Amino acid sequence: MLLSEYKSKELLHQYGLKVPSGRIARTADEAEAACAGILSGSYPGIASKKYAVKAQIAAGGRGLAGGVRFAATPSSVRDEAARMLGRNLVTQQTGPEGETVASVYVEAALDLKAQYFVAFALDLDSGAPMLLASSDGGVEFEQKARMDSDTVHTLVIPDEDRVALTAFLSDLGVDEAAADPILAARRAFLDNDMTLLEINPFAKTAEGDWVAIDAKITLDASAAFRHPEFETMLAEQAIPGVEAEAAKSNINFVKLDGDMGVVVNGAGLGLATNDMIADAGGKAANFMDIRTTATSFDIAKGVELLLKDPKVKVILLNVHGGGMTVCDTVAEGVAFAYSRAERKLPCVARLAGTNADWGLRILKDRKVPAEVVSDMTGAVKRAVALAQGAR
Amino acid sequence: MAILVNADTKVLIQGMTGRAGTFYADQTMRYGTNVVAGVRPGRGATRHLGLPIYDTVKDAVRETGANASLVIVPAPKAADAIIEAIEAGIGTIVCVTERVPQHDMGRVKRALQGSKTVLIGPNSQGILTPGQCKIGVMPTKDATAGGVGIVSRSASLTSEILARCSAARLGQSTTVGVGGDALHGVGFVECLKLFRDDPETEAVVLIGEIGGREEEKAAEYLCGTDYGKPVIALVVGRHAPEGRRMGHAGTLSVLGALSAEHKISRLKSAGVLVAKNADHVVDTVLTALDRK
Numbered sequence A: 001m002l003l004s005e006y007k008s009k010e011l012l013h014q015y016g017l018k019v020p021s022g023r024i025a026r027t028a029d030e031a032e033a034a035c036a037g038i039l040s041g042s043y044p045g046i047a048s049k050k051y052a053v054k055a056q057i058a059a060g061g062r063g064l065a066g067g068v069r070f071a072a073t074p075s076s077v078r079d080e081a082a083r084m085l086g087r088n089l090v091t092q093q094t095g096p097e098g099e100t101v102a103s104v105y106v107e108a109a110l111d112l113k114a115q116y117f118v119a120f121a122l123d124l125d126s127g128a129p130m131l132l133a134s135s136d137g138g139v140e141f142e143q144k145a146r147m148d149s150d151t152v153h154t155l156v157i158p159d160e161d162r163v164a165l166t167a168f169l170s171d172l173g174v175d176e177a178a179a180d181p182i183l184a185a186r187r188a189f190l191d192n193d194m195t196l197l198e199i200n201p202f203a204k205t206a207e208g209d210w211v212a213i214d215a216k217i218t219l220d221a222s223a224a225f226r227h228p229e230f231e232t233m234l235a236e237q238a239i240p241g242v243e244a245e246a247a248k249s250n251i252n253f254v255k256l257d258g259d260m261g262v263v264v265n266g267a268g269l270g271l272a273t274n275d276m277i278a279d280a281g282g283k284a285a286n287f288m289d290i291r292t293t294a295t296s297f298d299i300a301k302g303v304e305l306l307l308k309d310p311k312v313k314v315i316l317l318n319v320h321g322g323g324m325t326v327c328d329t330v331a332e333g334v335a336f337a338y339s340r341a342e343r344k345l346p347c348v349a350r351l352a353g354t355n356a357d358w359g360l361r362i363l364k365d366r367k368v369p370a371e372v373v374s375d376m377t378g379a380v381k382r383a384v385a386l387a388q389g390a391r
Numbered sequence B: 001m002a003i004l005v006n007a008d009t010k011v012l013i014q015g016m017t018g019r020a021g022t023f024y025a026d027q028t029m030r031y032g033t034n035v036v037a038g039v040r041p042g043r044g045a046t047r048h049l050g051l052p053i054y055d056t057v058k059d060a061v062r063e064t065g066a067n068a069s070l071v072i073v074p075a076p077k078a079a080d081a082i083i084e085a086i087e088a089g090i091g092t093i094v095c096v097t098e099r100v101p102q103h104d105m106g107r108v109k110r111a112l113q114g115s116k117t118v119l120i121g122p123n124s125q126g127i128l129t130p131g132q133c134k135i136g137v138m139p140t141k142d143a144t145a146g147g148v149g150i151v152s153r154s155a156s157l158t159s160e161i162l163a164r165c166s167a168a169r170l171g172q173s174t175t176v177g178v179g180g181d182a183l184h185g186v187g188f189v190e191c192l193k194l195f196r197d198d199p200e201t202e203a204v205v206l207i208g209e210i211g212g213r214e215e216e217k218a219a220e221y222l223c224g225t226d227y228g229k230p231v232i233a234l235v236v237g238r239h240a241p242e243g244r245r246m247g248h249a250g251t252l253s254v255l256g257a258l259s260a261e262h263k264i265s266r267l268k269s270a271g272v273l274v275a276k277n278a279d280h281v282v283d284t285v286l287t288a289l290d291r292k
Helices: A005-014 A028-040 A074-084 A141-147 A162-171 A176-191 A221-226 A229-237 A242-248 A267-279 A296-308 A327-340 A356-365 A376-387 B019-031 B057-064 B075-087 B102-112 B155-167 B188-196 B214-223 B260-269 B278-288
Strands: A022-025 A051-055 A068-071 A104-108 A112-122 A129-134 A153-156 A194-205 A210-212 A215-219 A251-255 A260-264 A286-290 A314-321 A347-353 A370-372 B011-014 B035-039 B051-054 B068-071 B092-095 B118-120 B126-129 B133-136 B145-152 B172-177 B203-209 B231-236 B273-275
Touching: A005 A022, A005 A176, A005 A215, A005 A229, A022 A028, A028 A051, A028 A074, A028 A104, A051 A074, A068 A074, A074 A104, A112 A176, A112 B102, A129 A162, A129 A176, A153 A162, A162 A176, A176 A194, A176 A210, A215 A221, A221 A229, A221 B075, A221 B102, A251 A296, A260 A267, A260 A286, A260 A296, A260 A376, A267 A286, A267 A314, A267 A376, A267 B155, A267 B203, A267 B231, A267 B278, A286 A296, A296 A314, A296 A327, A314 A327, A314 A356, A314 A376, A314 B155, A327 A347, A327 A356, A347 A356, A347 A376, A347 B155, A356 A370, A376 B278, B011 B019, B011 B057, B011 B075, B019 B035, B019 B068, B019 B133, B035 B057, B051 B057, B057 B075, B068 B075, B068 B133, B075 B092, B075 B102, B092 B126, B092 B133, B145 B155, B145 B188, B155 B172, B155 B203, B155 B231, B155 B278, B172 B188, B188 B203, B188 B214, B203 B214, B203 B260, B203 B278, B214 B231, B214 B260, B231 B260, B231 B278, B260 B273, B273 B278
Parallel strands: A260 A314, A314 A347, A347 A370, B011 B035, B011 B068, B035 B051, B068 B092, B092 B118, B145 B172, B145 B203, B203 B231, B231 B273
Antiparallel strands: A022 A104, A051 A068, A051 A104, A112 A129, A112 A194, A129 A153, A194 A210, A194 A215, A251 A286, B126 B133, B126 B172
16 A cells, blocks of 8 residues: 555654655645745745645656656746646556546755665565665666665664664765664654655755655555554545555456456466466456455456456456365356446456366356366467457 | 475464364365364364364464464464464464565564474465375365475466476475465575475476565575476566566565566576476476476
């Protein structure tokens, strides 16, 4: 569960980190009006006479895609906000269709002397919080780090250890004053069941303050049972889209840009199926992983998303029924979705493993227009052919 | 032989009396696994499915000599159940529970340090030594005993590959699902070491995917050792878009998803035979074992 920038900074501010003064705006008027409060310092955070306008979407890569603009006056803040709001922003992480900008965050633009990347995640080996830091902070950090992982330094911090942290920071050229906000960030990370906390840039201003200029937090959805406040936080920022809709139904769904709807149980089999589709010259419209806790009704919701998508030409059903997701559960879901859909798309079905025969019987009895193929390879090839216009 | 579990393994089931616990306990017992007891706090001194139930793992171990545990406890309490089993000295713990909070697994990882316990999972289908012992929730219809060791990050894909292996008369020594979560117990390297020491295992199949570091670590280990047995790998997600989470929580690492190509090239340079897709795994194993 990704928290948007302003929600992330709000949370960090509660732990004592300094942030630029700012306000969320849903219209150009609101954006212009926010400037007075930023100038006077009536919103929490550091005030300034210059402004930044930042598109609020639930994906990274925003800076490079034109989702962050600077403005010197309230009227140019208004112009930038008007240009961004309602626009579709496509970044490397949004997928091909992008995300509509429903709100912008207007905040104080500060003069920065140095920019760093700071993040917390759990160390996969020890299970303790791990600080990741780099002196190459800023917009292009992610690309740099991907190409050259040596730019990121790590420190596992099992207990609040100021001495080790200060030594680590001084090696990076960061002064001791940064230790307190970093330890505060570590507390925020632990208290709130975050899986990832990124502050980029974590910057030093001309006045010598360490400030979280941008932040991105991923909360662990699996820990929501002990955090009733998660629901409120997410409701306030409202992330739209089919992926969130599918997640409510116990399905992991990622939209891709092809024309073949794919219904598969399990992440590994899903990835394997999409690889084989690509190898056979086809293009998947989605990646789907039915979680083991999904019911037939949940599965039906996922299939409905595909049947409703005008780009999708064929449905490929590839299920290897196992201990927890059995074939008949999936077949029930598919049959239910088809019975309610206006578009009865051709379907290629390959069911194997637990209750495969039962599943096929359900598809036949409920008149799903399914062509049954007994092996995965054949099913993929047939579905690709159908998508390319074969009969 | 086999790795970690065999016909002599004495298994207890934590969370046995719940709905899912009852269902999978029954299936596990029907497979022939030597299940000796169940654990459910507050239900001690009762019986379920013909077996004694104990309040704590410690009691169950003392009374029955259990040395393995299957944890089918709902996610909010799964980590505490695992830690209880570690503290009671259980040798092999399998946790099939999905959606265990990551910070809870952080506590489990710390509890594992310095212990002799091997944890499989969470979010794992479990471990299966065909014909001897099943601890988990995987289907067993297609499993046959033989010389192929399988270690995997994905349950459904393991079922698929296992069925294809059996159809080609390639039985399995043991199959292990390390689980789909970012923080988990045993990984590929530990399993590779165990398979290497198992005389019955003739070849090992690694089923990997994008994200995480399992494949890289395996490649690093294999580079620095004379493994002595063929290792065949399938890495899925070659065509997944970069930077987006694909189902398993483990598929996105902190610094973005590591691409399948990157993993494949590392494995190849470590001498691993990489199958292009699920269709090519069996052929690659047969060729490696000179059975074609």
